[in-house]
Amino acid sequence: MLKQKAKFSLKMSGRDYHGIAKKKERLKAFLKERGFKSTRQRDVIATAFLKTEGHITAEELYRKITRRHEHIGFTTVYRTLKLLAKSGFAVERVFADNLTRYEQLSAKDHHDHLICLDCGAITEFENTKLENLQKRIAHEFGFDTVAHKMELYGYCSKCRSDNPDVSGPLVDK
Amino acid sequence: MLKQKAKFSLKMSGRDYHGIAKKKERLKAFLKERGFKSTRQRDVIATAFLKTEGHITAEELYRKITRRHEHIGFTTVYRTLKLLAKSGFAVERVFADNLTRYEQLSAKDHHDHLICLDCGAITEFENTKLENLQKRIAHEFGFDTVAHKMELYGYCSKCRSDNPDVSGPLVDK
DNA sequence: TATGTTTTTGAAAATGAATTTCATTTTCCT
DNA sequence: AGGAAAATGAAATTCATTTTCAAAAACATA
Numbered sequence: 001m002l003k004q005k006a007k008f009s010l011k012m013s014g015r016d017y018h019g020i021a022k023k024k025e026r027l028k029a030f031l032k033e034r035g036f037k038s039t040r041q042r043d044v045i046a047t048a049f050l051k052t053e054g055h056i057t058a059e060e061l062y063r064k065i066t067r068r069h070e071h072i073g074f075t076t077v078y079r080t081l082k083l084l085a086k087s088g089f090a091v092e093r094v095f096a097d098n099l100t101r102y103e104q105l106s107a108k109d110h111h112d113h114l115i116c117l118d119c120g121a122i123t124e125f126e127n128t129k130l131e132n133l134q135k136r137i138a139h140e141f142g143f144d145t146v147a148h149k150m151e152l153y154g155y156c157s158k159c160r161s162d163n164p165d166v167s168g169p170l171v172d173k
Numbered sequence: 174m175l176k177q178k179a180k181f182s183l184k185m186s187g188r189d190y191h192g193i194a195k196k197k198e199r200l201k202a203f204l205k206e207r208g209f210k211s212t213r214q215r216d217v218i219a220t221a222f223l224k225t226e227g228h229i230t231a232e233e234l235y236r237k238i239t240r241r242h243e244h245i246g247f248t249t250v251y252r253t254l255k256l257l258a259k260s261g262f263a264v265e266r267v268f269a270d271n272l273t274r275y276e277q278l279s280a281k282d283h284h285d286h287l288i289c290l291d292c293g294a295i296t297e298f299e300n301t302k303l304e305n306l307q308k309r310i311a312h313e314f315g316f317d318t319v320a321h322k323m324e325l326y327g328y329c330s331k332c333r334s335d336n337p338d339v340s341g342p343l344v345d346k
Numbered sequence: 347t348a349t350g351t352t353t354t355t356g357a358a359a360a361t362g363a364a365t366t367t368c369a370t371t372t373t374c375c376t
Numbered sequence: 377a378g379g380a381a382a383a384t385g386a387a388a389t390t391c392a393t394t395t396t397c398a399a400a401a402a403c404a405t406a
Contacts, residue, residue: 037402073356142330151322157315210373246385
């Protein structure tokens with residue numbers, strides 16, 4: 001009774017809600033162009049990653065994948081995420097917990113992060129004024145900026161209402 | 174012929190340009206208050222740290238200290254820096270290279286950093302507009318902000334003139 | 347389709363900064 | 377001086393990340 005589902009599982013699982021098919025084509029093209037090889041593992045990992053919204057560690061993605069009984073090594077997940085980052089499909093980010101997370105590189109290119117110190121939720125935001133101000137400041141110091149990192153740590157409204165007297169682990173200053 | 178210099182070396186080395194004496198008094202008071210003990214090592218490490226301007230890793234401070242033939246263990250330097258951070262004399266910071274650095278907590282309290290990807294120079298800056306904008310943004314998302322991190326990575330004017338075609342290691346996005 | 351070359355895989359080992367352990371030493375209160 | 381409590385420091389541990397290397401897979405070419 002699972003036949004019909006299985007029949008298409010390798011080529012398409014349901015509608016392509018995330019535009020994954022196109023991305024995978026682009027990835028394949030990228031690999032060929034650079035003389036890298038297309039493998040089953042890379043396909044599985046890339047698919048799983050591209051389905052993911054938000055920020056995920058190599059470990060988390062690895063667990064997600066192996067849960068579905070794929071026997072793919074952690075190293076390969078790790079390396080594939082690096083590859084995705086180098087090929088422009090993913091961005092590496094390190095927040096205050098010092099874990100490396102990957103997020104998809106989307107159209108929403110320049111954004112920053114709000115991080116809840118209680119539940120760990122990561123909210124993205126974009127603010128043009130902030131961008132401009134950053135550039136202006138860098139300029140004042142004779143800096144040519146190529147990247148920036150801007151994170152706001154605090155407590156989201158949900159966590160504050162759950163737990164009014166927050167005294168969680170501070171992070172920075 | 175070095176007698177005169179040596180005579181005062183433990184109590185005061187030259188004028189107290191950095192206000193170190195006062196800070197050390199405050200530290201001593203802090204220790205006593207909390208039931209911690211004043212030790213030769215803590216004195217040496219605190220002095221060395223308080224003399225330091227800018228941002229220093231535990232390793233760097235350890236090397237600086239042992240250079241002067243003090244035999245103080247790395248662990249003690251590490252722990253003392255943690256202690257200084259907890260007692261409000263130092264602030265811990267982690268930049269893109271993932272090393273923990275310590276800087277003195279000065280009057281210039283809320284500041285952010287410009288980091289040169291070539292020479293590694295760290296420049297501090299302060300900008301009220303930026304602060305306010307950050308708060309406003311956090312507020313929009315119902316966040317109660319307790320800390321923030323804002324770093325601009327790029328190339329300082331010096332490095333750009335030394336090496337016009339920079340293609341150094343990128344860091345983030 | 348077979349062959350050969352190159353790349354990939356993944357288990358295991360290495361790395362490296364941060365942190366902890368624990369026996370010994372030091373501080374400091376009485 | 378004596379004794380309880382804390383500090384020291386060398387070594388060990390932790391833990392995420394990265395590398396190694398032998399075996400397996402991919403793929404260009406014949």
